[in-house]
Amino acid sequence: MHAHIQQRIQEIINNLDRLPSIPDVASKVLTMVNDPDVAFKAIADEISKDQAITTNILKLCNSAYFSKGKEISSIDRAIVTLGIKEVKDIVVVAATREVLNKIIVGYDLARGELWKHGIAVAVLSKRIAVLKNKKSIADIAFTGGIIHDVGKTVLALFVQNTFKEILELVQTRQIQFAAAEKEIMGFDHQEIGENILNKWKFPEVLRSIVRHHHQPDKAPAEFLPIVSIVHIANTLCLMAGVGIGADGLYHELSDTAIKTLGLTNRELEQLYGDMPQVLNQASGIL
Amino acid sequence: MNTLINVGVSQMGASSSPTVLRTILGSCVGICIYDRMKKVGGMAHILLPNNPGDGNPEKYADSAIPLLIARLVRDGANKEFLSAKLAGGASMFKFNASVTLGQIGERNVEESKKILEKSNIPVLEHDTGGNTGRVIDFFLEDGRMKVKAGGQEKLYYKV
Ligand SMILES: [Fe+2]
Ligand SMILES: [Fe+2]
Numbered sequence: 001m002h003a004h005i006q007q008r009i010q011e012i013i014n015n016l017d018r019l020p021s022i023p024d025v026a027s028k029v030l031t032m033v034n035d036p037d038v039a040f041k042a043i044a045d046e047i048s049k050d051q052a053i054t055t056n057i058l059k060l061c062n063s064a065y066f067s068k069g070k071e072i073s074s075i076d077r078a079i080v081t082l083g084i085k086e087v088k089d090i091v092v093v094a095a096t097r098e099v100l101n102k103i104i105v106g107y108d109l110a111r112g113e114l115w116k117h118g119i120a121v122a123v124l125s126k127r128i129a130v131l132k133n134k135k136s137i138a139d140i141a142f143t144g145g146i147i148h149d150v151g152k153t154v155l156a157l158f159v160q161n162t163f164k165e166i167l168e169l170v171q172t173r174q175i176q177f178a179a180a181e182k183e184i185m186g187f188d189h190q191e192i193g194e195n196i197l198n199k200w201k202f203p204e205v206l207r208s209i210v211r212h213h214h215q216p217d218k219a220p221a222e223f224l225p226i227v228s229i230v231h232i233a234n235t236l237c238l239m240a241g242v243g244i245g246a247d248g249l250y251h252e253l254s255d256t257a258i259k260t261l262g263l264t265n266r267e268l269e270q271l272y273g274d275m276p277q278v279l280n281q282a283s284g285i286l
Numbered sequence: 287m288n289t290l291i292n293v294g295v296s297q298m299g300a301s302s303s304p305t306v307l308r309t310i311l312g313s314c315v316g317i318c319i320y321d322r323m324k325k326v327g328g329m330a331h332i333l334l335p336n337n338p339g340d341g342n343p344e345k346y347a348d349s350a351i352p353l354l355i356a357r358l359v360r361d362g363a364n365k366e367f368l369s370a371k372l373a374g375g376a377s378m379f380k381f382n383a384s385v386t387l388g389q390i391g392e393r394n395v396e397e398s399k400k401i402l403e404k405s406n407i408p409v410l411e412h413d414t415g416g417n418t419g420r421v422i423d424f425f426l427e428d429g430r431m432k433v434k435a436g437g438q439e440k441l442y443y444k445v
Contacts, residue, residue, distance in 0.1 A: 108437060163437055176379055235378065239390070240295050240333065241312040244419030246437050249312055253381035253388060265386040272387060273334055276296045276345065 005158055006186025012154060013187075013195045020153055020196060025050045026095035027201040030143075033088045034203065040084060044075040047091060056094040057087075064284035065123070066090060085139035092143050093119070093285060096150070104152050106159030107245035112286075114149060117243020120282045121145035124233035127278065128271065132261050134225060141229045144209035147202075148230055149243075151193030151210065158185050163246060170250050177250040178214045190214060217256040228257035232271075240275040288427070293331050296345035300328030300357050304427040311374030311420045313391035315347065315398050318371040318422070319354055319407065320429035321363035322445040327426045328361075330354045334390065335397035347397040355405055370402050371431045371442055372412040373422045391415065411442035 012018045028046050032038045048054055054075060061072040061082060072078045078087050101115035109117075122145030129138035159166065162184050169180040181188040193210035205223055212219040212227045213234055219227040235253050238244050258268070293299040293309040293316075301307065303325035309316050311331070320327035330350040337346035344350050359365060375395035381388035395414045402409055411431065413420065418435040425432070429445035 108434075167436060170379070174380075238419075239313040239378070239387075241310040241314055241374075241419060242295070244310060244312045246419075248418040248436060249376050250379045250417050253378040253385060255382040255385070258382075258385065265384075268385065268387040269334075269390070272390065273345070275333060276294075276342070279295060 001184060001186055002162065003186075005162065005184075009155070009158065009185060009187050009192070013192070016199050019199050020099045020150070022095045022099055022200055023050055023053055025053055026091055029088055029091045030203055030206075031201070033084055040079050041076070043084065043087075044079055047075045047087075053091070053094050056097075057090050060090045060093055060285065061087075065281050066285075089122075089139050089142050092146055096147055099153060100147070100150065102153070104156045104245065106156035106161075106163060107152055107247055109152075109243065109245045113243050113245070114152060116282065116286060117237060118146045118149060119285050120237045120242045120278055121148060121230065121233045123282045123285075124236060124271070124275075124278045125229050127274070128229045128233055128261070129226075131267070131271075132229075132263070134229070137226050137229075140205055141226055141233075144206055144213075144226065144230045145233055147193070147197070147206065148210055148213045148234060149189060149193065150196050151189035151191065154192050154196065155181065155185070155187065155189045159246075167250070176214060176252045177247040188214075214251055216254050216260070224256075224260050228254070228260040231257045232261065232263065232268075236268075236272050236275065237278075239272060240279075242275070242279065288425070293329050295331055296333045296342060296350075298328065298330045298344045298350060298354055298357070300326070300354065300361060302326040302361070302426055304425070306426065307424040309422055311376070311422065313374070313376055313394065315372060315374040315391075315394040315414070316420075316422050316424075317347070317351060317354065317398055317402070318373070318424040318429075318431055319358060319368055320370075320424075320426070320445055321358065321367045322369070322429055323367045324363050325426060325429075326358060326361050326363045327424065327429060328354050328358050329424050332394060332398065335393045347394060348401050351398065351401040351405065355407070365406075368407050369429075369445055370407050370409045371424075371444075372398055372409055372414055373420050373431065373433050375414040376417055376419065377415070379417045410444040413440060413442065 125141035125145040178188040208223040307329040337349040375391040423432040
């Protein structure tokens with residue numbers, strides 16, 4: 001373990017200014033949606049205060065993936081037509097694009113690859129939730145999918161210098177990449193992601209998805225199903241090469257996740273075979 | 287300048303020198319076929335080994351390869367001068383042995399080899415298996431294949 005690297009990462013985490021930022025509206029909407037006493041009108045007003053993001057949100061509302069056919073020209077209409085959960089997802093897409101849509105050096109991801117990966121994992125997570133009769137959490141699975149690897153945006157710089165050591169440890173100790181990240185640098189991209197979400201004031205369920213997406217069995221019992229969904233979606237996207245970087249497939253496909261969701265071999269292969277469709281849908285959001 | 291064509295998941299690309307065909311692979315297999323005399327070639331990016339007959343021939347090794355060969359012949363390639371290179375077919379680092387999804391990478395490689403053999407096209411080089419992702423560039427000026435995996439680059443020249 002490199003104590004100086006661990007210390008440098010700790011400094012970044014302690015100094016919130018050095019972690020990536022997103023528009024405030026995202027956390028406000030995430031909180032308001034969960035509060036049954038908040039009227040839709042109040043949420044629409046909150047979003048509309050941020051003009052730049054409102055323009056992006058309306059574009060997304062009318063994109064192939066989210067559109068219900070009718071042209072949407074205001075946030076009020078969007079909530080009525082698409083529903084509040086869908087609009088909340090769209091807010092998160094619009095708010096996180098800038099942070100995620102960039103080159104991620106240490107993991108060898110070209111510009112846009114991590115963004116495409118997050119959106120593909122989001123779309124596939126939603127599909128898995130619907131397939132396994134968990135429609136009520138499909139929207140949260142979608143949000144979690146978008147941001148699950150956000151920690152990579154910060155850890156990448158350190159991975160760049162320690163990549164060889166990490167990979168060597170993966171092979172000699174037969175541990176997955178994220179575990180080796182932690183051994184070498186004191187942190188893995190999941191923990192850093194959790195810290196970023198703390199800064200963004202995102203709810204516990206999303207923090208849990210980000211924190212445990214490579215080891216769902218470590219997630220608190222109440223979040224195990226949703227963490228499992230994002231874990232499986234992430235695995236399938238990586239296998240299809242979507243957002244696969246220098247860490248490759250040096251990850252574990254969790255049996256706990258498969259059993260938790262009750263996925264059969266046939267269903268898993270079918271979901272993997274659906275990847276061209278998933279990518280097609282995702283391209284409507286990019 | 288070389289034109290770069292990105293070949294997506296379960297897509298196919300074909301062109302002539304000096305075009306470069308690129309794709310990114312996990313468990314999928316990239317099949318690169320080249321006519322060294324005419325300098326035309328193509329790449330198929332297959333997701334699964336066997337076509338159940340669902341109308342997406344590019345997605346499966348057993349239907350994509352014959353389709354790619356036919357396409358190259360139509361573009362002026364001579365079947366006698368065709369040779370192939372394979373890349374991809376990686377697997378997850380750890381998975382329960384009873385999960386068949388874990389073997390998809392290997393099955394993709396096996397089926398691709400089988401179909402190429404049936405079609406009398408020699409596989410001259412392959413960079414397959416393991417747990418790495420691969421970015422491959424297939425240069426139609428001379429048929430070489432560049433594989434970038436885990437931060438390292440390898441070149442395969444045989445045509
Ligand atoms: Fe990850
Ligand atoms: Fe991921």
